[in-house]
Amino acid sequence: MFLNSIPEISKALESIMPPECGLSKAEFEGPDVAIYLKNIRAFYEDENLIRKIAGTLRKRVIIRSDPSSLMTPEEALAKIKEIVPPEAGMTEIRFSPEFCEVWIESLKPGLVIGKGGSTLKQIILITKWAPKILRTPTMPSDTIKGIRAAGLKEADKRKKFLSALGKKISTPVVKSDWVKVTALGGFKEVGRSCLLVQTPNNKILIDCGINPETSEGTRAYPYLNAMNLALDELDAVIVTHAHLDHCGFIPYLFAYGFDGPVYCTPPTRDLMALLQFDYLDVLAKGNANPPYQEKHIRQELSHVVAREYDEVTDISPEIKLTFHNAGHILGSSMVHLHIGEGLHNLVYTGDIKYGYTKLFEPANTSFPRIETLFMESTYGARGDIMPSRQDTDRMLMERIHQTIQNKGRVLIPVFSVGRSQEIMLVLEEYALTHGDTFECPVYIDGMILEASAIHTAYPEYLKPAVQRRILSNRSPFESKIFEVVKGDRKAIAEGDPAVILAPSGMLSGGPSIEYLRMMAEDPKNLLVFAGYQSSLSMGRRIQRGQKEIPTTGPDGRLASLKVNMNVTTVEGFSGHSDRNQLINFAKNIKPTPERIFTMHGDEAKCDDLANGISRITRCESRALMNLDAIRLK
Ligand SMILES: [Zn+2]
Numbered sequence: 001m002f003l004n005s006i007p008e009i010s011k012a013l014e015s016i017m018p019p020e021c022g023l024s025k026a027e028f029e030g031p032d033v034a035i036y037l038k039n040i041r042a043f044y045e046d047e048n049l050i051r052k053i054a055g056t057l058r059k060r061v062i063i064r065s066d067p068s069s070l071m072t073p074e075e076a077l078a079k080i081k082e083i084v085p086p087e088a089g090m091t092e093i094r095f096s097p098e099f100c101e102v103w104i105e106s107l108k109p110g111l112v113i114g115k116g117g118s119t120l121k122q123i124i125l126i127t128k129w130a131p132k133i134l135r136t137p138t139m140p141s142d143t144i145k146g147i148r149a150a151g152l153k154e155a156d157k158r159k160k161f162l163s164a165l166g167k168k169i170s171t172p173v174v175k176s177d178w179v180k181v182t183a184l185g186g187f188k189e190v191g192r193s194c195l196l197v198q199t200p201n202n203k204i205l206i207d208c209g210i211n212p213e214t215s216e217g218t219r220a221y222p223y224l225n226a227m228n229l230a231l232d233e234l235d236a237v238i239v240t241h242a243h244l245d246h247c248g249f250i251p252y253l254f255a256y257g258f259d260g261p262v263y264c265t266p267p268t269r270d271l272m273a274l275l276q277f278d279y280l281d282v283l284a285k286g287n288a289n290p291p292y293q294e295k296h297i298r299q300e301l302s303h304v305v306a307r308e309y310d311e312v313t314d315i316s317p318e319i320k321l322t323f324h325n326a327g328h329i330l331g332s333s334m335v336h337l338h339i340g341e342g343l344h345n346l347v348y349t350g351d352i353k354y355g356y357t358k359l360f361e362p363a364n365t366s367f368p369r370i371e372t373l374f375m376e377s378t379y380g381a382r383g384d385i386m387p388s389r390q391d392t393d394r395m396l397m398e399r400i401h402q403t404i405q406n407k408g409r410v411l412i413p414v415f416s417v418g419r420s421q422e423i424m425l426v427l428e429e430y431a432l433t434h435g436d437t438f439e440c441p442v443y444i445d446g447m448i449l450e451a452s453a454i455h456t457a458y459p460e461y462l463k464p465a466v467q468r469r470i471l472s473n474r475s476p477f478e479s480k481i482f483e484v485v486k487g488d489r490k491a492i493a494e495g496d497p498a499v500i501l502a503p504s505g506m507l508s509g510g511p512s513i514e515y516l517r518m519m520a521e522d523p524k525n526l527l528v529f530a531g532y533q534s535s536l537s538m539g540r541r542i543q544r545g546q547k548e549i550p551t552t553g554p555d556g557r558l559a560s561l562k563v564n565m566n567v568t569t570v571e572g573f574s575g576h577s578d579r580n581q582l583i584n585f586a587k588n589i590k591p592t593p594e595r596i597f598t599m600h601g602d603e604a605k606c607d608d609l610a611n612g613i614s615r616i617t618r619c620e621s622r623a624l625m626n627l628d629a630i631r632l633k
Contacts, residue, residue, distance in 0.1 A: 002082045003056075003057055004170050004171060004172050005167075005170065005171075005460065006026055006028065007188055008601055009026050009033060009057060010023070010025075010026050012057065013019070013026055013035065013057075013474055014055055015052065015154065015218070016049070016053060016056060017043070017049065018042060018046070020036075020039055020042040021037050021039055021040075021042045021043045021348065022037055022038025022039040022042070022066070023035065023036075023037060023038075023340065023480050024036045024037065024038055024066040025122075026067075027163060027166075028162065028165070028167055029062065029159075029162045029163065029164020029168075029172065030162040030165045030166055030202055030261065030557070031059065031165075031167070031170070031305065031313045031315065032059060032060040032061065032062055032315050032493075033057055033059050033060070033062070033166075034061075034062040034063075034099075035053070035059050035061060035063055035064070036064050036065065036066045036067075036081060036100070037063065037064070037065060037066060038061070038065075038068065038069055038220065039069075040069070040124060040128060040134070040304045041063050041125055041162035042090070042168055043063065044121060044125060044366045047370070049568045050400065057505065057597055059188070060311075060316070062130070062154060062418055063088075063099040063124075064099070064101070064130040065099055065124070065128035065129070065180070066099055066100075067097070069128045069316040069351060070097075070128045070129060071126075071127045071128055071129065071352065072207075073095045075127070076095070076127035076128075076129050077093055077101060077494045079123075079126050079127050079129075080093055080102065080104065080123055080127065081093075081136075082121050083092045083108075083119060083123055083126065084112050084119060084123075085111055085366065087106050087108065087111055088106045088107070088108050088109075088112045088437055089106050089107030089111075089136070090104060090105065090106040090112065091105050091107065091136040092104075092108055092136070092163075093105075093324050094152055094228065095129065096132075096152055096155050097155075098155035098156050098158075098159050099130075099155060099159065100128075100129060100132070101129060101130045101132050102123070102127070102129035102130070102132070103131075103132045103134060103148070103152065104123075104131050104133055104134070104228075105131070105134045105135070105136045105148070105340040106133070106134075106135070106136055107133050107135070107136050107138065109133045109429075113133060113134050113243070114294055119397055119550070120133070120493065122272045124196075124210060126198070126339060127323070129385060129482050131355070134148065134585055135457050135458070137222070137454065137457035138450070138451050138453075138470060138473065138475050138478065139452065139453035139456050139458040139475070139477065139478060140453060140600065141238055141270075141452075141453035141454055141456075141457065142289075142450065143270050143271075143274045143450060143454060144270055144274055144328075144453075144457055147269065147273060147301060148268060150298065150301065150302065151302075153463070153604060154302050157302065158300040160250075161302070161303065162305075162586040165260070165261055165305075167295055167505055168235075168316075169314050169315065169316060169317065169607075170314075170454055171317060172202070172362055173201045173316075173318060173332055175199070175200040175318065175340060175341075176200045176201055176202075176318060176339065176340050176343060177200065177340075177343075177633075178200065178345075178631060178633055179198070179199050179339050179343065179344045179428065179432045179630055179631070179632045179633040180198045180199075180338075180629060180630065180631045180632065181195055181197050181198070181199070181346075181372075181629070181630055181632060182194060182196040182198070182227065182248075182628070182629040182630075183195060183599070183624045183625065183626050183627060183628045183629075184196055184222040184223045184224065185209065185221070185222030185223060185608070185625045185626060186206075186207070186209065186210075186222075186225065186245070186599055186600050186626075186627065186629075187599045187623070187625050187626045187628065188599075188601070188602070188606050188607075188624075188625050189211075189532065189559070189601075189602065190211075190246060190378060190532070190600055190602065190605040191209065191210070191211025191212070191220075191387055191604070191628070192209050192210055192211045192220065192221055192222045192243045192247065192249065192513065192533055193207040193208075193209045193213075193240075193245055193246045193350075193599075193600060194206075194208045194209065194222035194224075194249070194359070195207065195374065195599075196208055196227065196229070197337065197339075197346070199275070199318070199319075199339060199560055200472070201317070201318065202235045202316045202318075202319060203229070203233055203234050203235055203258075204234070204236045204237070204238065204315070204316075204319070204499040205236075205237045205238070206237075206238045206240070206348045206383065206628055207238070207239060207240055207247065207348075207350065208222060208239075208247065208248075208249045208250045208253060209222070209243070209244060209247055209248050209249055210244055210245040210248035210249050210279075210291075211245060211366055211397065211534075211536075212244050212245060212246065212279070212475075212508065213506065213508055213536040213537050214536055215288055217554060219295045220251055220599055221248060221252070221291065222603075223626055225626055226627060229291055230257070231256050231257040231258040232257040232258060232259065233258060234253070234258050235315075235316060235419055235577070236260050236262075236263060236315050236316070237253065237258070237260070237261070237262045237263070238259050238262075238263045238264070238315075238321060238334060238335050239262060239263065239264035239272065239351025239456055239609060240268075240326065240333055240334065240348065240349075240351070241267055241268055241271075241326065241328060241329055241331060241332035241333065241350055241351060242267075242268050242270075242271030242272040242274075242275055242329065242330075242331065242332075242417060243278070243329065243351070243415070243417065243418070244275050244279055244465050246277055246350060246351070247268075247272045247275075248275070248276060248292065249263075250262060250276075250300050251276060251290045251292040251293075251296035251297045251299070251300045252291045252296070253300075254292070254296045254299040254300050254303070255291075255292040255293070255296045257474045259305055259309070260303065261304075261305045261315070262300055262303050262304045262305070262317060263304075263305050263306075263307060263313070263321060264306060264307075264323075264333075264335055264476060265306060265307065265308060265309065265323055265331040265461075266305060266308070266331065266458065267307040267330045267331030267457075267458045267461055268330075268333070269301065269304045269456065270331075270454050270457070270532060271305055271329070271330060271331065271417050271451065271454055273297065273416075274416075274447060274450060274451060274454065275299055275416075275417065275447075275503055276297045277294065277297060278416075279484055280292075280297075282292060282510065286509070294399060294538065300543040302317075303546075307321070307323055309324060309325050309333065309364075310321050310322060310323070310324065310423070311323070312338075314392070315527065318339065318340050318341070318343075319337055319338070319339050319340075319350075320337070320338040321335065321336070322335075322336040322338075323335065323336075324347075324363075324367070324516060325335060325360070325361060325363060325364045326349065326350055326351065326352045326353070326363050326364075326496070327352060327353035327354065327355075327357065327360045327362045327363040328350065328351040328352055328353050328360070328362075328363075328418070328575045328576070329351075329360075329418035329545060329575055330359075330360075330417065330421075330458060330461055330462075331416055331458065332350060332351065332352075332360075332575075333350065334348065334349045334350060334352065334364065335347065335348045335365065336352070336367055336368075336370070336545065337438050338368070338369065339633075342369075344366075344371055344372070344632055345368075345369040345371050345372075345469040346370070346371065346372040347370050347372075347374070347589075347593070348374040349363070349373070349374060349375045349376050349471065349585075350376065351376050351377070351378070351468065351575065351576055351600065352375075352376060352577055353574075353575050353576060353577055353581070353584065354577045354581040354582070354584060355389075355577060355578070355581045355583040356389050357389070357422055357575070358422055358425040358426065358429075358463065358466065359421060359425065359455075359463060359466060360461075360462065360463060363577075365589045365590060365592065366590045367583060367589070367591070368587075369448050369591065370589070370591060370593045371593060371594045371633075372593060372594065372596075372597070372600055372632050373410060373586075373589065373593040373595070373596045373597070373598065373633070374596075374597050375585070375586065375596055375597070375609075376576065376577075376580070376582075376598075376599060376600035376601065377582065377596055377598040377599065377600055377601030377606045377608075377609040377610075377623070378532060378573065378574075378576040378577075378600055378603040378605070379578045379579055379582070379601075379605070380579060380582055380598060380606060380608055380609030380612075381534075381579065381604060381605040381608045381609070382508070382608055382612065383548075383576055383577060383579075384578050384579040384605070385580060386571045386572040386574065386578040387503070387571060387572045389572055389573075391572065392570055392571065392572030393426050393430075393574060395401060395570055395571075395572075396423075396426065396528065396530070397426070397430050399471045399511065399526060399528065399568055399570070400439075400499060400526070400546075402526075403524070403526040403566070404438075404440050404497040404498070404499075405497075406524050407497055407602050408497060408522070408524035408525045408526055408565075408566075409492075409493065409495075409497060409498050409500065409519060409522075409525050409526075410498070410499045410500065410525070410526045410527075410528060411498065411500050411502070411505050411512065411515050411516060411519055411523075411525065411526070411527050411528070411533075411565075412499065412501050412502075412503050412527075412528045412530055413502060413503070413504065413505050413506065413512035413516075413527075413529070414503060414505050414512075414530060415450070415503060415505040415531055416446055416448045416450075416451045416503040416504075417447075417449040417451045418454045418531075418575045419473065419505060419511075419530055419573055419574075419575065420444075420448040420451065420452070420501055420503070421451070421452055421455055421477065422575070423449075423501060423530060423573060424442075424444075424448075424452065424476065424477060424482065424501070424575075425466070425476050425526070426484075427442050427471070427481065427499065428476045428479045428481060429476075431479070432479075433479045435631065440483075440496070440497045440498050440499060441483045441498050441499075442481050442482050442483065442498070442499045442501065443482075443483050443484075443485050443498055443499070443500045443501065443502075444482050444483065444484050444485065444487070444501055444511075445484075445485040445502040445503075445511040445512075445515075446502055446503040446510055446511045447596060448501055448503065449484050452477040453477075455470075455477065456470050456475055456477060459471055462519075463521055464503060464615075468609050469618050476533075485500075485502075487509070489511065489514055489515060489609070492515075492519060493515050493518035493519050494519075497525070499580075500515055502514075502515055505539070506532075506533050506534055506537035506538065506539035506540070507530045507533075507537065507538040507539040508537050508538055508539070513538070513584075516549075517551055517561060517563075520561050520562065520563045520564065520567055521562050521563075521564050521565070522564065522565060522567070523563035523565060525563075525566065525602070526565060526566045526567075526568065527542070527565050527567045527568070528568055528569075529543050529567070529568070529569040529570070530569075530570050530573045531573065531575075532574060532576065535602060541562060543566060543567065546563070547562060548560045548561065548562055549561045549563060579609070582609060583609075583616055583617075584613055585611065586613045586617050586619070586621075587614075587616065592617070592619060593619060594619070595619065595620040595621065595631075596610070596617075596620070596621040596622065597610075597622065597623070598610045598621065598622070598623045599624060600611070603623075604624035607622075607623045608624075609624045610622045
C-alpha cells in the first residue's frame with residue numbers, strides 16, 4: 001500500500017508506534033516524512049521502530065521532538081558542549097526552531113556522531129533538538145558559509161516549499177503509458193546541456209546549461225522557447241554537475257516562473273552557487289546583459305533538494321531518481337530515472353570519467369535497470385585517445401621543469417572546478433618527491449582557492465587516499481607549495497620562475513587571459529593546455545597555432561599580441577573519458593541498454609562514437625540533434 005496523504009500516514013503511524021511516544025504530527029518534507037514526538041525517549045527504547053516505520057511508509061523518515069519538549073537554546077548549547085568531546089572541533093552550533101533542529105558544524109563530524117550514532121542519540125535525548133551534522137571545511141569557504149546561513153534564515157519559507165512539494169510528490173496520478181524526451185541543448189555540440197523528459201503526468205528537465213563561449217542568445221541558451229514550454233509547468237530540474245554548461249541557465253527558470261525543486265548532490269549545490277555568482281560577475285565586468293540576477297540564484301538555492309549518490313528518491317508519484325558517481329568533478333553524477341512501475345528506465349551520464357584520476361573513483365557502470373542511455377561524447381572520435389595518466393603526469397612535469405630551469409614561467413589555464421584540483425595534486429606530489437630540485441612557487445588565482453575549499457567539506461566524495469589526508473589535517477590543497485595570488489599579477493607574470501594556475505580554462509576571460517597578455521611575448525615562458533578547448537574559444541585558436549591575438553592596448557585601441565611563448569597541450573588530465581574509456585563504459589554498463597543516444601560533443605564526435613558503439617556493442621546507437629524528440633515508450 002502506498003500512503004498518499006498525511007491523514008493516511010498518521011493513521012499508519014498510530015498503529016505501529018507505542019502510544020507513550022506521544023505522536024504529535026507527521027509532515028511531508030519534500031520526498032521525506034518528518035515525525036514529531038512528545039516523548040522521544042520512549043521512541044528510542046525500541047531499536048526496531050525506525051526500521052518498521054520506514055518500511056511501512058516507504059519513505060525516508062526524520063524523527064524530531066515536538067516543539068513543546070525542546071530545551072531552551074541556551075541550555076541546549078551548554079549541554080551539547082558537555083556531550084561532544086572537544087576533539088570534534090565544533091565550529092558553530094545554531095538552532096532552527098522551524099524544524100526543531102540544531103545544526104552542528106565541526107571539523108570531525110564522526111566524533112559528533114559517535115560510535116553507532118551514540119553521541120547524536122545523547123544530544124537528542126537530553127536536549128530534544130534533532131542534530132543535523134555538517135562538516136566544517138578545513139579551508140574557509142564563503143560559499144558554504146553563505147549557503148548554510150541562508151538555509152537557517154529562510155527556514156520558514158523552506159518549510160512551506162518542502163511541505164507543498166511533498167504533497168505533490170505523494171498525490172496519486174493516473175498511470176503513465178508513454179515517455180518522451182526532447183533534446184533542448186548539448187546535442188551534437190558542447191554547451192547548454194538540457195534534456196526534457198515528459199510523461200502524461202510530468203515534465204522534468206535534466207541539466208539546463210549555457211554555452212559560456214558565446215553570448216549570442218540563439219547559441220548560448222537551451223531551446224526552451226522553441227518548445228513553448230511554460231516554465232511554471234515544469235515539475236523538477238535535475239542537475240548532473242556544477243559546470244556552467246550543465247547548470248548555468250537554471251536561475252533563469254526561476255526568473256521566469258519556475259518554482260519547483262532542483263535535485264543535485266550537496267557538493268554540486270555549493271559549486272553551482274560559486275560558478276553561477278561568478279558568471280554574473282564576469283558578465284557585469286564585460287558590460288554584457290545577464291540572463292538573470294543574483295536573487296534568482298538565491299531563489300534556486302532555496303529550492304535545492306540535495307541527495308547523495310545511490311539514494312533512491314521519489315520525485316513524482318511515479319518517478320524515482322537516483323544519482324550515481326560520474327567521476328568527473330566533485331559531486332558529479334549520472335542520473336537514473338525509473339519511470340512508472342517498470343514502464344521505463346533511463347540513464348543520462350552528464351560528463352563522465354571512466355578512467356584513473358587522483359581525485360575520484362571512475363564512473364559507476366552498474367544500474368538496477370536501464371533501457372535508454374544518453375551518453376556524453378566529448379572525446380568520442382576514433383582519434384581521441386589520451387596517453388596514460390602516468391605518461392601525462394611525467395610529460396607535464398618535464399615541460400615545467402625545463403621551463404623553470406630556463407628561468408621561464410608556466411601558465412596553466414584551468415577550470416576553477418575540476419582540473420585545477422587534479423593538477424594541484426600532481427604538482428604537490430611532485431614537490432613532495434622532488435623537493436630538492438623543484439623549489440618554485442605554484443600560484444593559485446581566481447576561484448581555484450574557493451573551489452578547493454569546497455572540496456575539503458566533502459572528503460567522502462574523494463578517493464580514500466585524498467580523503468585520509470584531509471581528515472588527518474594534511475590536505476594536499478593546503479600544501480605550502482601553493483601561494484594564493486592576492487595582489488600584483490604583473491610581478492608574478494614577470495617575476496621569478498613559477499607555475500601559475502588560473503581560470504578560465506579556455507582563455508575566454510578571467511585571470512588566465514590577463515596573465516597571457518603579460519606572458520605571451522616572452523619565449524622563455526610556457527603555456528600548457530590541460531583541459532578541453534571548445535571550438536569557439538581563444539584557447540583553441542592558440543592551441544591550433546595562431547601566433548597573434550587581438551587585444552586592447554593601453555590606449556584602449558585594438559592591438560595585437562604576439563604569442564612567442566612555448567605552447568603545449570598535455571592530454572590526459574581531462575575529467576572526460578577518452579574514446580577507449582567511452583567505448584569501455586558502453587561495453588561494461590550493466591544491464592545492457594536497448595539503445596544508446598550520444599550527446600555532448602562536436603557533431604562528428606557524436607556520430608563517430610554512436611557508430612563505434614553500434615559496431616562494437618551491437619547496441620542500437622545514434623547521435624541526437626537539438627530539438628529531436630523521441631518517444632521512448
Ligand atoms: Zn563538466
